[in-house]
Amino acid sequence: MKLYTFQRNSAGERVRIALGLKGLAYDYVSVPALPEGAYRRINPQGLMPALELPDGQVIAQSGAILAYLEDAFPEPPLLPADPVARAQARSFALFIAAEMHAVTVSRVRRFVADDLGTGTEGEARWLAHWTTEGLVRLEEMLARRPLASAYCYGDAPGWADLHLVPALRNARRFGVPVDPYVRLLGVEAACRELPAFQSARPEAQPDFQA
Structure with missing residues (x-):
């Protein structure tokens, strides 16, 4: 492949x-x-x-x-066996992909800054607003789990976690504070210990440039 x-x-x-x-x-x-x-x-x-x-x-x-x-x-498997947990993991991931990532990708940011004429200041406000809004919601989703776990939805990493880690990386890159989101950071810390997450980091890729 x-x-x-x-x-x-x-x-x-x-x-x-x-x-x-x-x-x-x-x-x-x-x-x-x-x-x-x-x-x-x-x-x-x-x-x-x-x-x-x-x-x-x-x-x-x-x-x-x-x-x-x-x-x-x-x-x-990337998804939990329990049907409800599977749906919740998909929901968590879709919120990141469709609601957060979709409005902060580079082509959207360029349109906000250049075509709408907001400049870099407007782009920064756009990023801060939607990223913060998203992180607040994700933290609340984890807070409402019936049982806490090392990863988002279970004791093994999967679908939700592999969406969360890049989202937190983006938040930091955009200068958005992540310290208030203790549940999200706890999951991220657990994921960072795993080779699959370590080898997927931007810094580990052959085309990485600082």
């Missing part, structure tokens, strides 16, 4: 973590290193990441890639 991504692409980091948790080998392809126009020929959406299968078929969007990996390689 080939994963088309970029070191700081947080959606790509989610997939890298999932591949690591499942022990699956893949080739890392840095999209910025490809010739102009090459990636859009591979993935018409033009967004990262994309997973190319051995037969040449391509799956775009991290959520779709994660679903494929869970279906094709069910062990170890």
